[in-house]
Amino acid sequence: MINNLGRRSLSVLRNYSKRQINTTSQLNQEVKQLDEATKSEIEQLEETAEKSKLTSIDEFRVEMAPFLKELFCGRFNTIVLSYPDTLTNDRYFNVENKLLDLRKALESRQDYIDNIQTENYISKDLIMSMRSHGLFAHRGSLQDDGEGYSITESLRFLEEVANASLSLSNIIVNSAWYGAEVLRRHGSPELKKQYLPGLHNGTSICALCVADDMAGTDANSASASILQDPQTGTLTLSGDKLWVTNGANVDIFIVWAKQVSKYADGGALTPRLTAVLVDAKNSAGITVSEHNYPTRGLKGCGFKSVKFDNVQVPLENQIAAPGQGFHILTDCLKDEAKLAGCVQIIAGLRKALNRTIGAISLAFFFSKNIYSNSKV
DSSP, X not given: OHHHHHHHHHHHHHHHHHHHHHHHHHHHHHHHHHHHHHXXXXXXXXXXXXXXXXXXXXXXXXXXXXHHHHHHTTOOOGGGGSOSOOOOHHHHHHHHHHHHHHHHHHHHTHHHHHHHHHHSOOOHHHHHHHHHTTTTTTTSOGGGTOOOOOHXXXXXXXXXXXXXXXXXXXXXXXXXXXXXXXXXXXXXXXXXXXXXXXXXXXXXXXXXXXXXXXXXXXXXGOOOEEEEOTTTOOEEEEEEEEEETTGGGOSXXXXXXXXXXXXXXXXXXXXXXXXXXXEGGGOSSEEEOSSOOOOXXXXXXXXXXXXXXXXXXXXGGEEEOTTOHHHHHHHHTSTHHHHHHHHHHHHHHHHHHHHHHHHHHHOEETTEEGGGSSOO
């Protein structure tokens, strides 16, 4: 009887083991099929992403000799007559599609745009919308969380925003073009890593602080001062800065001030222009005026005065060495910065022209439509 029980037990164990082996084999086969299906899907996604990747325009750029030097030698480079960058077909259609989305977003928020002139304020909803459309990231490199668009593409987006509101475009330009450009060109790797991603995704807003009671167009006449602690190296910033764009919402100030220091060859102490980055979130002693400067236009820009009262600035936040402040200012506010300003002016002039045409077309003089006059 015991032998019969033993035989039956062995038989049950063998059958159970076979079922286990079959089940394990089936599971392994299903997992393998799933892995192959997943791998195939990933390959398809990678192939699709590769196809949708925009063509680089770097290969179409050519080296240019200095234009004026060549002109004095009797050689005129006709390439300067073209727009900054020629777009490939895929990039062109990509820009046009994004412009349609941007135009719809601006039109859907026309009430907020109309309120800028009466409330002297830009709604956060507008800023968030521009942030979601990447307006702060267009000129940033992909390594710094930017979108890496060319100057041609970026200017086209900026023109669309300026056509809707010059105040809104001006805030974007001052932060994402001017402020970010200073950091991109002259900031240390640590400063770029810490602050550029925030400027490019719009979570941080930057303003340049140049003008004060002594410095208008000439930054070298600045009255704001910086003193350096000889032991810790910490910089202490003091002074008032005027006409700071969007001052109430700025959390990163780039300030030009005079630092007292010696030249490399020694000699007397001399105040020389420098530039420092002030992080308002981590700095005490910053006071922004409550009232805006009165302006006829750009009412949403919030031009304010900012007082820096013994603000402590880490030495690593110094962007320009003493004596290099004016060079950095002029270097960053040329080329692309001037193009950005021109695009905004063109958009404003186009709007003024369209309104003039619209007013004339409805105007009558002695029961006769003015628009019908050939001189008009």
